[in-house]
Amino acid sequence: MASREHNATTERSDPIPAPDASPLRKRIVIPGPGRGTAILNSASLAICIGTALLFLVSWLVEPQSVSHSSVLGMLPFAAVLAIAAIGQTLVIQQGGIDLSVPGMISVTVVIVTRYPNGDSGKLAAAILFAFAATLAAGLVSGLLVSRIGVTPIVATLGMNALLYGGVLQISGGTPRTTTARLHNFASGKVAGIPNTVIIAVILTALVAFLVKRTVVGRRFEAVGAGLIGARAAGLEARRYQLGAYVAAGALYCAAGILLAGVVSTPSAFQGDQYLLPSVAAVVLGGTSLLGGRGSVVASAVAALFITQLDQFVLTTGAKDAVQNLVEAAALALGLAIYSVPWRRLFDWSRRRRDDEQGGVPVIADVGRPSQGKQGAQLAPEPNK
Amino acid sequence: MKTPINAKVDLRRLLVAAMVAGAAITVAACGSSGSSSSSSSGGASSNSSVSGAPSWCGSKKVTIALADGFGDNNWRRITTGEARDEVKKCPSVTKFIYTDGQGNTQKAISDIQGLVAQGVNGMVVFPDAGKAVLPAIRQAYKAGVVTVPYRVFPGGKAGQDYNWFISTNFEQAGELWGKWLLKALPNGGNVVNLGGPPANSQSLDEYNGMKKVLAANPKIKFIGQTPYNVTNWDPAQTQKVVTAILAKYPKIDAITTDFGAALASSFGAFKQAGRKIPAVATEDSNQLSCDRQKLLPTNPGFKLFTVDSQNWMVRTAIDFAVAKASGGQIPSSTVVPQKPFEDSITKQPHPPTCDKSLPGDAFLSSHLSHSQILAALNAH
Numbered sequence: 001m002a003s004r005e006h007n008a009t010t011e012r013s014d015p016i017p018a019p020d021a022s023p024l025r026k027r028i029v030i031p032g033p034g035r036g037t038a039i040l041n042s043a044s045l046a047i048c049i050g051t052a053l054l055f056l057v058s059w060l061v062e063p064q065s066v067s068h069s070s071v072l073g074m075l076p077f078a079a080v081l082a083i084a085a086i087g088q089t090l091v092i093q094q095g096g097i098d099l100s101v102p103g104m105i106s107v108t109v110v111i112v113t114r115y116p117n118g119d120s121g122k123l124a125a126a127i128l129f130a131f132a133a134t135l136a137a138g139l140v141s142g143l144l145v146s147r148i149g150v151t152p153i154v155a156t157l158g159m160n161a162l163l164y165g166g167v168l169q170i171s172g173g174t175p176r177t178t179t180a181r182l183h184n185f186a187s188g189k190v191a192g193i194p195n196t197v198i199i200a201v202i203l204t205a206l207v208a209f210l211v212k213r214t215v216v217g218r219r220f221e222a223v224g225a226g227l228i229g230a231r232a233a234g235l236e237a238r239r240y241q242l243g244a245y246v247a248a249g250a251l252y253c254a255a256g257i258l259l260a261g262v263v264s265t266p267s268a269f270q271g272d273q274y275l276l277p278s279v280a281a282v283v284l285g286g287t288s289l290l291g292g293r294g295s296v297v298a299s300a301v302a303a304l305f306i307t308q309l310d311q312f313v314l315t316t317g318a319k320d321a322v323q324n325l326v327e328a329a330a331l332a333l334g335l336a337i338y339s340v341p342w343r344r345l346f347d348w349s350r351r352r353r354d355d356e357q358g359g360v361p362v363i364a365d366v367g368r369p370s371q372g373k374q375g376a377q378l379a380p381e382p383n384k
Numbered sequence: 385m386k387t388p389i390n391a392k393v394d395l396r397r398l399l400v401a402a403m404v405a406g407a408a409i410t411v412a413a414c415g416s417s418g419s420s421s422s423s424s425s426g427g428a429s430s431n432s433s434v435s436g437a438p439s440w441c442g443s444k445k446v447t448i449a450l451a452d453g454f455g456d457n458n459w460r461r462i463t464t465g466e467a468r469d470e471v472k473k474c475p476s477v478t479k480f481i482y483t484d485g486q487g488n489t490q491k492a493i494s495d496i497q498g499l500v501a502q503g504v505n506g507m508v509v510f511p512d513a514g515k516a517v518l519p520a521i522r523q524a525y526k527a528g529v530v531t532v533p534y535r536v537f538p539g540g541k542a543g544q545d546y547n548w549f550i551s552t553n554f555e556q557a558g559e560l561w562g563k564w565l566l567k568a569l570p571n572g573g574n575v576v577n578l579g580g581p582p583a584n585s586q587s588l589d590e591y592n593g594m595k596k597v598l599a600a601n602p603k604i605k606f607i608g609q610t611p612y613n614v615t616n617w618d619p620a621q622t623q624k625v626v627t628a629i630l631a632k633y634p635k636i637d638a639i640t641t642d643f644g645a646a647l648a649s650s651f652g653a654f655k656q657a658g659r660k661i662p663a664v665a666t667e668d669s670n671q672l673s674c675d676r677q678k679l680l681p682t683n684p685g686f687k688l689f690t691v692d693s694q695n696w697m698v699r700t701a702i703d704f705a706v707a708k709a710s711g712g713q714i715p716s717s718t719v720v721p722q723k724p725f726e727d728s729i730t731k732q733p734h735p736p737t738c739d740k741s742l743p744g745d746a747f748l749s750s751h752l753s754h755s756q757i758l759a760a761l762n763a764h
Contacts, residue, residue: 069656070627073628073656073657263623267619270618270620311627315632317608321582
């Protein structure tokens, strides 16, 4: 894991501004080395530890849920979710949210099963067509959001409805069976590792490298972290926003193709199961829903976490309601870890304790006048 | 004191909360669907059947409609094909109208109202939304349109809210599975039952039917969740559930499920776990029979029993509607029986049949011809 010691040679690492840099550009805060360039930042370490703990608990409570065949059955689904979650991460890093995940995945599944109709020879053309369709859909969503200023939630929800229309038009409600070649590929293994996992790892590494270690990637994250600042710095912010939706489209397509292979007789709306989990993976991976810094590696690990959690609860034989509750609780916990201001809460309770013990209260806003109710709470009057 | 950033955070949280709530509502909404229960009310019929046509075809010229709650899957397409084929048998039906509610209750309601406004004489309704469409059905009935809901119980009473409700008994399907399990597992064994969304009456009825038959035979045991393991009738979820069950239970002798094509998706999981596919009792599916043909050499224990998918059930509903509207002879029973279709043990009424010239989503139990099935599946 790269850390602060790592001397990355990205353009931002140089404290001396480039000769052509305007004074304005100097002032914006752009993550440099040790400030988010790590492929897996410290904040997202939590999900890695969490996932390791989950596997440990699975092994202790229900050893069968981490048996060889169970893990091999779970991994392809984790891989598909991971790829979808990477796409969702890119969009969320740009302060957006992509609700067209189900439509994108479903339309891909339908295209790569319906057009070849069992004929493996036509698979390549169908895959190209699927990529063209999802890239076009991503482009339209991206244009709507970045150029016209439509709210991401509206633009992508609308796109999802359009894609569902496409799914029905193409499939008539049922896709055909997956072609033998795609099924064999998706269920195949290299050195005991499922192909789907290899693809997911390669895509994760590729996107992580692009975002964290290239100029374009650093700018991409900078735009997400502070749109106004990035604009002021002369970055063509809209281009990066647009890029996020298009790249996400391509990733959803990849996820859809693998899913069509994993599920040999898919339903027409096979992508339905991926909307909430894809957002959940991003949140659990520690990427802020406000955009900006994030880690696609952490999102991919979170996808593994969610899928294993699902498989673990299924193996315990818990009722469906319990399954939903456990998953919801995991999501709530993940949200709480990142979004509750723990430090402030901790400081506040310590101050209260000190106050009750008659100690000298620590005044939070030294040098600042008390600001209404909140200020009064933070710095209560002594001898009240 | 709220900064704009805080406001934004709140919005995001609200959004996530809304999405969670939305998902919860969807799950809840999907979990309900009614079925079964039957009642009938005779209607005065003038018995003036058209010669050369079936007895239910009266002489009065009529327009007949099929108001589908949802039309876009293979089962519905073939069913619509069956309905079209059935009305063709009666020359008195001058026009046949089909409406697709697209899974949208409001559209389904306005479709029914629109058909009344168009002056149809008889209407067969697939009330997917159950009681939600009952007021529209009642309105049509009160407006003098012969109204025949079928398969999903809309509530209300025959003769009061509609003319007849054409039902089937899913418990009967369960009984057929149970009887076959007794044959397939003479020494007893472990059975896993897979069903649809939580609390759906079809999967529940099927389980109760099996229990009834198997109660006297304690050697056949249900393992995993009862009444059924929830799969939401989703192939991917089915695959996950089967993977979990295979991991948990070292001995599975039979699987029963009301969605055979989805089960076909999880055959890979058996291979992965190094296990053989056990006996399967389900509804007929071309996909399943074709997969079995391929897998049989390596899975000799893969016995198969299927019940008829009942696409032709709509024909009974059409017969009732046309008979009442055109003055033909009213058929006798509003309950459509569940029938066995394929049985790999007795080969009766059919051995498992794979028709490679038809797509996997075709139902061979349909009463349509080969070319009619293809046309129905490809209709847009």
